[in-house]
Structure formats: structure tokens, C-alpha cells
Amino acid sequence: MSKPKVKEPYNLSPRIRWLYDYYFAGAKRKWNNEFNAFTTGTDWDVLFDESSFFIVPEVYSFFNTFNLSFKQAAVIIDTDKDFYKQSLAERRAWFIKEAMVKHLPKEILPGDLLAGGRFNLQASMCLSKKEAALRKKEIASKNGLRNRVFEFHDRGFGNCGATCGHLIPDYPAILEHGFEGIYRNLEAKYAALTPEEKQGGKGAQLRAMMTAATLPRDLAQAYADKLAELLKTEHDQKRRAELETMRDNLLLSPWKPAQDFWQALQALWLTHMLVLSDENYPGAGVSFGRLDQYLLPYYQRSLAAGMDREFCKEILKCFWLHCNYAYDAMIATGDQGITAGYGQLFNLSGIGRDGKDTTNELTWVLLEVIDEMSPILEPKPNVRLHADTPDALLDKVVDMISASQGAPFLLNFDERSMAGLLREAKKAGVTEYIHEDNVWDYASVGCLENTMCGNDRSHTVDCNLNLYKAVELALCNGRDLIAYTDALWGKKYKVKEFGPASGDATRFSDFEEFYAAFITQLRYTMDKMAAIYNRSSDNIATYAPTPYLSCLVRGCAEKAADVTANGPELRFVTVEGVTYATTVDSLLAIKYLVFDKKECSMAELIAALRANWEGYEILRAKAINRTPKYGRDDPEADKLAQRVMEDFSEMCWDYKTNLTAAQYRPGMLSWNYWIGSGYILPASPDGRCRGQFLSNAICPVNGADINGPTANSNSVGTALGGKDSEGDYKHWINYLPNGASHTITLSPSLIRDDEHKQKLKAFLRGYGQNGGTALQINILDPEMLRDAQKHPEDYHNLLVRVTGYNAYFTSIGRELQNEIIARESHGNF
């Protein structure tokens, strides 16, 4: 049998083909965008801010290494003697600008149509000696954040920490007004301050932002100089003309408003890549928003002026490749550096102002670019679908899914998503900023997290709470079920603080008592999480301002406050509920086994879990096979699922951060946590053994959804609140404003011919009515995946959906590979 075919890029011009192949040469490339480190040269200087990696448990053991090695490799940038007399924001704005404009080399790859190559930066946090000492105490002392976070993680609660990215900067404003417009606005705001305010924090913040606003202008000038230099030796007339236009583009925008498509893309790229530099953390969910909407006028202008449609695509393809260079950050570790941690998302299509569909000619151009470039990781397309999505668009979407193992994009479903955001507006009291007349203009960040555009920082992946931990604590009256060990040193934790006494579970007489105990413990886990998170949020607000990004988020200039502080008009912290289905199924199992059918006593069940089900095989078989499960469209089971969802989401609205006054909000996205935590959390009543994966985001437990994809989707829709005559948006209810990651794997036989593609289309139409907020489809043949495990060299560009994000199959760990193969539970459908 011939090998199954992996999607290949096509219709690439020689220029793009070369740039594409060059990018994929990976670690073998001569040029790369590896982190460049810059220090103030003081012995207390910090470059690597570990606190932005508190949500990445796999790097916990590298914190010290990173801290030291970046510092060791850093180039010293001299600061003047008054440097530390300025505010931190001013120091940081100056330092980043200095590093970007004067120190980082400027290069243009052969044939490239956009400037802006190196942007991965590890720059000094610019702390004074005193600030550095205070920060160190807050993070690294015995009761510091680091130890609190490690304990939280190692005991199976999850992880949390304020990190960067995950927002949609106000890019359209830059295209429309240029940084000059931003600068003038800041100037006016500064002039309006009282003399006391000028000397205080507000004045300092605005001055820092003014410095930052001139960074793109000066960097564009530096690249224009580079182009002038290239022009001296370039003799090819065609290329000369391109270089000249590129130079002229840079001399104009992003300082001035963009005039045409090429300028708009150049301005957008430079503006965007500097956000990644400013945050010292490439790409993490810094998203573009509704690209096909705000780029449309520039596209139309260029077409009218005679630009070839294919050439527009050519510039876009250069843009695509630039986005992927974020992955160079740690390229020295080899192709493993190219994984999936970033997520520069953009949305296409969707509902518009008047409730009508917004698909336009640029939507189609972008879809072509996605298709011709796929498989490639960045930027990440997300197509917004709704009841009136044109058939032609849906046909194209289905065709592209069919040709690419399902990989080319995420699908967002407008009605359910908008319902969640409108609910958020009411719950958080921000109807001024989110309401019926603007909610259609939402977009997604990172993987699929719904936010508003240009004024919203929802910290979407900062709190990842294992809901299952509350079941464990409820079983044991607030205690851990097993002894946990420190992941770094292997020592047993001496637990100083347990959950509240919620009652001896072996004495509960009905399920309601157990459920009440579960809620008590859920409250405790959330208290614990918020206590840590609020500290880390204060820490970032105090020590890690990003004045450049602040220029791009509405509210920061008005309040003269940083985006890391209370600048943005909309400020949220999203609690991503992890292990949702494992939690629901465990509650269902307790109800069924202990109370309804009396198959065992609570004490026996607890003993079985402690023994990791060893010696309790029959009870475990019952837990797996006889108990009701979420994901089967079983009204009884889904009712409990909805109850857990409602209680969890309502609880989130009770919390706010300290300094930044950000409102907590609920969501469900599990990144890769459901895998790692599966090795930490003990056996669960649903029949899972320790070491088996937990459930992913809002998906049913693997293998539990025996009634097929439509039943699975109905359960997801029901869990989110279902529909009602009075929904949050029309009939739709949605408890999760952030949205929820839902991944379905389908057999390739489903899309084998046109007739069957129509079936997938019907499924998507139905999903919009009854399903969740976002869907990712894998169409994978398990044989292909097994072959890829054996012959990774033949499959270097096989993309698979993990959860809300893609990864190259051959670059992910064997456990995750096996998990994806195991997901083939829909082989029969």
C-alpha cells in the first residue's frame, strides 16, 4: 500500500518556495531569529522573567539555567548615570528601543518583500538595585511566588501566573493614524496633566509611551537605511524596484498612515513584531484580530491602483513566513524548538454590524494563501461561522479541512461565542464596552479565546485550574488523597495547609451532600489560585511594564497606565477550567456507584483510588462501563455537566485582582496540561488510573462519547448552557465568555468524496445551532500516524490539532503522539 499523503504547499512562486524551504531548514539555517540578550551590565540585572513562565510547568526546572545563561550571553548596553532616576517604564522603553534600533542587526532575506527580521529579545528588565531585591524576595524567597506556584502544580491544583501576550492590539488604529497619531495623542494627554501628575506615575508612564511610540519610526528608518545599502549592489531591475518600494514604504509607515496594501502589511508586521520584542516572549497569543475586515480598504486601493492580485498574495506569503520566525527563539535546541507554543491568531469572516455576513474578497484571498502555504504553523487562522455563513465559504472550508488532515484552521461559532461575551458584559458591568451593537466585532486570541479587539486584555491562559482536585479533596475531607512529591527534587511534600473540612465523605447519605462538599473544595481551590495569581499580577504590574504595547491598547493613554497595570478598558483574568469531563464523570460515577446503585461504599471507592484501582478491577470496570458519562447526549448526565459548569463559572465572577482590578472570568482551554497533570493527580472515580490523561478542555473523556460526533457536540452545547427562549444572544446561552476548546477527530472516510463533504458541511451547520464556541477537526488516519512514528523523516510537516493549536506531529512527545492516535474513537462514524 502506498503511504498516505500529507498536505503539501502549492502554487508557490520561486521566491516564496525559496523562503519557505529556507525557513524549514530550521537549525541548519545560517540566519536565524534566536533570542538576543541585552543587559544593563549591573550584577543585579534580570533578563529572563520566570514569572511569565509559571504557566509552563515543563520549563520549571530550567528557570535558573535560563536566568544565568541569558545573562551570560548578553551584550551590555551602556546606560547614562541618571538612568535609574527615571521611572521603570521609561527605563524599559528606552532600553528596548536602544536594543532594537541600535544593536540588533537589520537583515533582509533574499527576495523578501517585508522588512523586520530579528525580534526575539531577552532584554534587561531594567530594575534598580532596590527593585531587583524586592522582586527577588517576592519571587524567590521561601514563601515567594515560585515556591507557591510549584506547590500548586505539584499537588495537582494546576498552575497559574500572570503572563504576556494573549490580546489583540489596536492594529487598525496604527494603519489609520500611524504611530504619529498615537504620539500626538500622548503628547496632548501629557500636556493636560497637572504639574504634580507630570512628576508622578502618570507623567512617567506617558513619557515612556512617547519614547516607545517613536521606536517603530526609528526602526523603520534603520531598515530603510539597510535597503538603501542593498540597492547599491543590487543590479536586477525587478528586484531593485521592489527594494525601492520597500524603502519608501518604511520611510512613510508605520509612522504615518498606510496608503496601500503593501504599506499596510509592512506597517502591521513591524508594529506586531515589536510587541513580541517588548514582551520578551515571542508570539504567545498576540493576535491580529479580524484581518480580512480591516485590511480590506488597503487591498481594494492597491487593486484599483493596478496591483496584481497574485502579487498581493505574494506579500501576504512573506508576512506568513515572518510570523513563523517567532519559533526561532530557542532554535539552538534543534527542530524541537519548532513546536506550537505561540499562536498569532487571526479571524476571517463572521457576523457584521448589521447582523449580515462579512465575507469579502480579501477573505477569499486569505483563504487561498492559507491553503497554498499550509501546512505551516503561523499565523493561525480562525474562521468565524454562523447561521448565515454563505454556502460557498462553507464549501471552501470543508474542502480545505479535507485536504489538510483538518489542520488549516480553527472554526469559531459566532452565536455561542457572542452569547458568552454578552453575558460577560453583564456579569462584569462593562456593557459600556461590550454590547449588542459591537459584540459582532469580537475576535479570538491565542488558540480560540474570545475577546474584544484593541482594548481587551483577558489574560486568557493565566489560570489553569484542575477542577478534579476539588473532587479529590471532597473525598478526603479537604486532605490530599495521596502523598505528592516535589517534581524537581522528588521529595514528599509536607503539606502545611489543607482544604476546609467539608465532611467525612464515608458518612454522606446522599449525593447532594457530596456535591456540596465538592463545591466547598472548588471554592477553596479557586481561593488558593486567586491568592497566588493576584500576587503574580501585582508583580508584573510592578516590575514588568510594557510601554510599547500600552500604546496599542485603548485605555492606557487615557488613564496614563500600563497595559500590565490597569490601563486597558477591558481587563479580565480567565480561569481555564481543566479536567472538566473527568470531574463530571467522576461525580456521575460517585452518584451511580455509591448512592444510586450501591455497587460499593464510599470507603471502598476511596480505597480503590488510593490503590490506583489495583485489586479493584471489577469496580473499575463498572466505573468505566456502567456509569453514565458526559458526551453521549444523555440528558441526565449532561444535566450534571451543566450544573458543574454553571457553579464553576458563577464562582469565577466572585474574584478580582488587586492592583489591576481585573475581573476573573471563566473559560475552558487545557493547552497540554491535561496530559501532564494526568501523571500527578491520583486515580479518579470515572475509572481513570494515575498516569492516564485527564479530559481535554470541554471535550468528553477519550472514548466516552460512544454515540458519535453529533451526540458529543450536543453535550458540549448543553454543558455551555444550551438554548432557551431568553438566551444571552438570541436563543444561545454561554457560561464561558472565553469559549471552550472542542476537538473532534473524524475518519478520512467521512470526506472521501463530494457527497460526503456535504455531510461534513451539514455537521458544521448543526454544530452552530447546538454545539460549542469553537471546534477543531482532525481528519487523521491512525495508520498514517503510526507510520509517522516509525518514519518521522517522511512526515516533517504533518500538522495535527492538539487543542486549539496545531503542532508538527513529529516534534511532540511520544505520549502526546499516542494520545492523538488513541483519539481515533470515531473510526466507525
Next chain:
Amino acid sequence: MKSSPGKATGTFKMLATILDIQRMSTEDGPGLRTTVFFKGCSLACQWCHNPESIKFGPQIQWQKHRCIGCRTCTSLCPQQALEFSPEGLKILREKCIACKSCVEDCPAGAIECKGEEMDTRRLLEILLRDKYRRLDLNWQFAEAELIPTAHMQALWQACKEASGLQETYFTGALRREE
């Protein structure tokens, strides 16, 4: 509008023996369909790969891959119709009365009863769960005499009456009851 399907025809309590219901079935006609497999196919083809569909009444079936070998079934069977051998579970068909004790208590769900009695209301409930725009009723069955049973006619009628269905399609056929 909420009408009460089946009320007019008084067919809610009519029972039928259902072999299987497959949701999101993609192979039995146009669209995504929920396929109801009735029991009682009389063709008895030599090559039949679903022989459990032939008999009208319920029958038990053992799924080897799920069995954990705990012998709960053999110990419970009131008819001594189950024997465990190295090859697996043997069901002595002449003794089995399909009382379902083994089915109900098998911890692994390895013994299934093929043929569940369902009334129209229950069937309709399941059929309507995947209703988005249109309901196609399609029973896939033996292509023999085209005489729908009373229950199927009733179900069709009930579906047509159910609210919100713009189009109802009835395709397929069933052989006469013996």
C-alpha cells in the same frame, strides 16, 4: 408551536424491537442521518454480517474485547446458559431466555442485549436529538416486500406531526412481520 406528536393517532405506546440506532450515520443515504435498525430481517442471507438482525426477539451477545473474565455472568445466569471456556464465553442459545440478568450485571458491559423494546415516544425522542434543519427518516432494511409495520407507520406519522419539521422523508422498507 408545540404540538403533541402521535397524540392524534394514539400510537405512543406501540412497541418495536430495535437492534441499533446509529447517530450521525453517513452511509445510508444523503445527509447526516440517524438510522434505526429494526430486528426481524427475514432474508437470512448466507453472507449476512449482522446475523443478530434476523430474529425478531432480543438476543444476547458477548463482546470479547471488553470482557475482563470476572465470571459474574456465569454465576448469575438462572438458566445455566453461559459457559466460560478458554475460547471465551459460550452462549447456549437453546437454554438462553434473554432474561438479561447477565447484561445488567456485567461490570465491563461485555454482554449486550441486541433488541431493545422501545415505544414510539422514546424512538422519536432520540430521532429528534439530531434535528437541525430537516429530518430524514430512513430505515435501512431488507429490500423485500415493501410493507411497513404498524409501528413504523406510526413513527412516521408522529415525526410528521412533530413541531418544526419542514420536511419529513420516509424511505426504506421492512418485510412483513411473520
